[in-house]
Amino acid sequence: MEIGFFLKKFITFFVEPFGMIFSLFIIGFYFLFKKQYKYAKVLLSTAFGLFLLLSYPPFSNFLVENLENKYPKYDYKHDIKYIHVLGSGHNTDKSQPLSSQISGIQRILEGVIIHKQVSGSKLILTGYKGDTNISNAQMNANLAMALGVDEQNIIISDKPKDTKEEAIFTRSLLDEEKFVLVTSATHMPRAIKLFKSLGLNPIPAPTDFNKREIDTYLKLPDGLLRASTIAIHEYIGILWNMIRS
Numbered sequence: 001m002e003i004g005f006f007l008k009k010f011i012t013f014f015v016e017p018f019g020m021i022f023s024l025f026i027i028g029f030y031f032l033f034k035k036q037y038k039y040a041k042v043l044l045s046t047a048f049g050l051f052l053l054l055s056y057p058p059f060s061n062f063l064v065e066n067l068e069n070k071y072p073k074y075d076y077k078h079d080i081k082y083i084h085v086l087g088s089g090h091n092t093d094k095s096q097p098l099s100s101q102i103s104g105i106q107r108i109l110e111g112v113i114i115h116k117q118v119s120g121s122k123l124i125l126t127g128y129k130g131d132t133n134i135s136n137a138q139m140n141a142n143l144a145m146a147l148g149v150d151e152q153n154i155i156i157s158d159k160p161k162d163t164k165e166e167a168i169f170t171r172s173l174l175d176e177e178k179f180v181l182v183t184s185a186t187h188m189p190r191a192i193k194l195f196k197s198l199g200l201n202p203i204p205a206p207t208d209f210n211k212r213e214i215d216t217y218l219k220l221p222d223g224l225l226r227a228s229t230i231a232i233h234e235y236i237g238i239l240w241n242m243i244r245s
Helices: 002-015 017-033 037-055 057-068 105-117 136-146 163-174 188-197 226-244
Strands: 082-085 122-126 154-157 178-184 201-207
Touching: 002 017, 002 226, 017 037, 017 226, 037 057, 037 226, 057 188, 057 226, 082 105, 082 163, 105 122, 105 136, 105 178, 105 201, 122 136, 122 163, 136 154, 154 163, 163 188, 178 188, 188 201, 188 226
Parallel strands: 082 122, 082 178, 122 154, 178 201
Antiparallel strands: none
């Protein structure tokens, strides 16, 4: 299981923007060094063209919007007992406050807001420890308690390493009972589809939006390819789940 998980991460790196463009540049320069100019020209031109396209804010925003517009924000009118906040990332740098140690902090904040609307509701927090000595689920629990959530209203699982494993854990708790699912807006379409494929009944509560209002097409490129990487990661995940199913 561990090997399969890390193999998936390794392959994903090379089909996401940075890894793909970096690989094309390396191979292109290799052919240039070998004086095979035809291949070098094609590969380097493709790499440069992809970089320009994927770093162009209106295009990356288009990729993100197609995912984030699928589900509206939560209306806070449901009287649902369980709220599942999916894991994100974190670090354990003690020089930083807890609020800076958690990536995708909007997820747990949204979960706490929804929890406080429904008396007696429970937060389900999932996520493994990665390369650190504490799980993401526990990090989110620590922040939730700092924001006033009673520890007895928090259910933690530090085993799930991806969305499917998180869904399997929630199915073991709730079976077909409705619950609120909190995750990043770009991730929500894939998460909802996966949870429903396992017989679960999630109510989407998207947060951590990345789409922006584009008022002009004259935008400086995003050299880090952040928005495009987030979007393409989700498109790859959706495609992979379709292939597996």
